[in-house]
Amino acid sequence: MPTPPNPLMFPLAMMNYVGSMSELKRWSEESPFLKSVNQNHAQKLEKAVETEARQRFQAWMDGLSRYTSTPHTARPVLSGKPIWQQGAVTLYNYGGKGEPLLVIPSLINRSYVLDMEPRRSLMRFLSRHAGKAHLLDWGNPEEEPINLDIAQYITQRLEPAIDLLYATHGKPVNLVGYCMGGLLAMAASIRQPHKIGKLALLATPWDFHAQGMQQPPAILPQEDWDGVLPHEFIHNWFYLQKPWSVHEKFARFAKYKENSPRLKEFLKIEQWLQDVVGMSAKVAQECFIGWASENKTNQGKWQIEGQPILPNQIQKPTFLAIPERDGIVPPASTIPLVNAWPHAHIHRIQAGHISMIAGLKARDSLWNPLAKWLLTNN
Secondary structure, rough: OOOOOOOHHHHHHHHHHHHHHHHHHHHHOOOHHHHHOOOHHHHHHHHHHHHHHHHHHHHHHHHHHHHOOOOOOOOOOOOOEEEEEEEOEEEEEEEOOOEEEEEEOOOOOOOOHHOOOOHHHHHHHHHHHEEEEEEEEOOOOOOOHOOOHHHHHHHHHHHHHHHHHHHHHHEOOOOEEOOOHHHHHHHHHHOOOHHEEEEEEEEEOOOOOOOOOOOOOOOOOOOOOOOOOOHHHHHHHHHHOOOHHHHHHHHHHHHHHHHHHHHHHHHHHHHHHOEEOOOEHHHHHHHHHHHHHOOOOOOOHHHHHEEEEOOOOOOOOOEEEOOOOOOOOOOOHHHHHHHHOOOOEEEEEEOOOOOHHHHHHHHHHHHHHHHHHHHHOO
């Protein structure tokens, strides 16, 4: 069975399409412009808007109906071998030769976007072409013995994993951070510089007040609340950022050919998008208030155990992947990192936040350039 779509889609769609017609009626009755034009023209405009609204609503319904009636596969299982666990966090080994490599995903999305299936797996590709690849899977915060904050995720989960890889291989560990995982990778690079080799950041935000960045929720639990925000809260927040773009993609989905690559891609990625985990209240406070509202990262005020995390402290080979069509981390958010690292390898991609990692063109647009950089840059 498919993962149910966000329930907010239904009332918002009705508000959009029904509201457009009611607003036009009010406007036609009050607008001096429409009162001054030929009544026949005004009626044609009203009819055209009504027709367009009905067509868009029907296209969205067709896509949604097709999505809910299409058989879905089970949630992907990470193909790496688990070699270490601390709390809910598991370190997976994907094998390979060369320098040790650790990929760090975001805390609030499931890591299998990096290992969807044999032919759509950044992790398997890196293990064949870029080093001894490992993936840090954050698990579910509800399974942690305590509610960790971001500093604790770094010091009690990420850094011990780096310690293990450094001790096992006797070499600095190359880090690849995706989205929020890039921020954690930066912190580890500053706090453990002798254990870190190269640093690659994929769609990593830094300036949270840059144009196009998502707005934080207006209401959050009190600071002393020691719980986990349910996954529904996170899912609804993401959805409400750009609800109409969600409607448009379902309308496009209705037109995909049966068993086409695009249809299969949509189903897999949509399944991952719907499969959100919860968030520790302490992580939420720092993400939504410290980062998104106060912009502590770009203001030079983000600290881990009293140590400032500043881009200019990182003196390592760096790779910045910037997807130009990213609606979650717009390119403008990464500009301070580009400016701080004049010698970084800047890789701009005509892709979105997710298609860059798991899309049909990801192998050519990101995987190959990233692997080549990891192997050749010193």
